[in-house]
Amino acid sequence: MIKNFVPHILSVAFFAVLSLAYFYPLLSGKVIVQSDILQSQGMQRQVVEHRADYDEEPYWADNAFGGMPTYQITSTYPSDYIGKVDKLIRFLPRPADYLFVYLLSFYLLILFFTPKVQIAIAGAIAFGFSTYLLIILGVGHNTKALAIGYMPLVVLGVIHLFYNKRKLGFALLSLAMGLQLHANHYQMTYYLLIIVGLITLGFVIDLVRKKQYRPLVKSLLTMIFAMLLALSFNATQLLATSEYAKESTRGNSPLKESVSGELVASNAGLSFDYITEYSYGIVESFNLIIPRLTGGGSGDRPDSSGELAQFLQTIDSETAQYVFSYARTYWGDQPIVEAPAYIGITVFFIAMIGFFLMHKRWRLILLSSILISLLISWGKHLPQFTQFLIDYVPFYNKFRAVSSAQVILELCFPIAAAMGLISLMDSSNQSRKQFIKLSALIVSGILGLLWIAAMTLFDYQSAFEPFAAYPEILNPLMEDRKSMLLNDLIRSLGFVVALYVICRFSLIEKRNRYVIPVLALVILIDL
DSSP, X not given: OHHHHHHHHHHHHHHHHHHHHHTGGGGGTOOOOOHHHHHHHHHHHHHHHHHHHHSSOOOEETTXXXXXXXXXXXXXXXXXXHHHHHHHHOOSOTTHXXXXXXXXXXXXXXXXXOSOHHHHHHHHHHHHTOHHHHHHHXXXXXXXXXXXXXXXXXXXXXXXXXXXXXXXXXXXXXXHHHHHHHTOOHHHHHHHHHHHHHHHHHHHHHHHHTTOHHHHHHHHHHHHHXXXXXXXXXXXXXXXXXXXXXXXXXXXXXXXXXXXXXEEOOOSSOOHHHHTSSOOOTTGGGGGTSTTTTOSOTTOOOOTTSHHHHHHTTSOHHHHHHHHHHOOOOOSSSSOOSSOOOOOHHHHHHHHHHHHHSOHHHHHHHHHHHHHHHHHHTGGGSHHHHHHHXXXXXXXXXOOOGGGGGHHHHHHHHHHHHHHHHHXXXXXXXXXXXXXXXXXXXXXXXXXXXXXXXXXXXXXXXXXXXXXXXXXXXXXXXXXXXXXXXXXXXXXXXXHHHHHHHHHHTTSGGGGGGHHHHHHHHHHHHO
């Protein structure tokens, strides 16, 4: 019995070591500088000092926006038992603990689909090292990271309910949803519920077709009770937030002026412009598979040997330094981007194989989730669709930065990739060779079309160009942006060729034992 747990214990230890290795400066006592955390620490200081001096929770801070409740700054609540469970799981130093949660949570999810530990580890790497999930740690979006980290566990609980493992599903869903809510990032919870809703709908349709009404009702009732229990774990936190939200910008305001200048009550929720300020560009979405398709992040600068650098050598050093400091390579549609939300061309390729070979139910669930994720994230670029969501979908107008909706596909693609790996190693599946080749052709075709667009259609300019009136600066900068894109297209094509060769080895019985570890390593290198 104990022997059965040894591979999983070793896997957990591996995730801990990998998390610490990635953030290795932590081992020498260094601390990552997270901009948002530094700001929040300033807002928390008065509360922290009050706790230390009076051993009580003030729930109010005078130093934040002229005075406000501390519910979303820092608050502790009595009987916070779910918080103790969270601390037990996150035993590593920050932010390695968040990466550990990513890896462990997704690993447990994939073990539902396969007993093969290697595949579960590879899937965990594909999810945990997804670029966006690491970007948010760099800037200090810790609550968002934790909320995303517990998403796979919630999905696992829901799946168990519909596979007639209701007791296990109830326990797991109650705990996982409780932990996810405790992370205190309700926008991520909102997006998680979209995935949960689509998974539930997929199983409901399947069970209705099979006329299995009793198991369906039992599963749905169990899910409802599990969700209610998860809510009860966080009741104090949720009720406090609900009370505060009514008085915040997300609630009604009596101070809005009408056209005639009279003060009238506004509709509850945020404005369209505020909600969609950070909307993912439609073309920009291809940076999910081509990292620098729109130039990388806002802080990235041109190569020192590029066209702009050559031009700057012809002007005085002071002006050149000024120009270079503002010459960002990012030309996407968002005001500021730390880095592209790159899921990996390797993950995309293997996921493509997975979509061909997985069960039809899961194909529909994952593809519909990915499509909804993209449509939401495009925000102002689909104004009618977005306005419909704001007007008619409950609570949608409470959240900004719709580009964050891509966390849905950040979860779905690694799941599809894990299913692809499972299918690759299934020797009884006679269509593997056909779909490996077809996937390679499709992905290569996408890269080819992007190459044509890069050479003929893209203008390499954004709406936020500081040098739009200076063509002698903008033109070489645009050439540098084009070079970055073309170089990344070549890079991605190289990974596709390498993956195709490795996947072909999975068809050879005597040589396929190393396929999964090699693929996991290639995924890690890519990300």
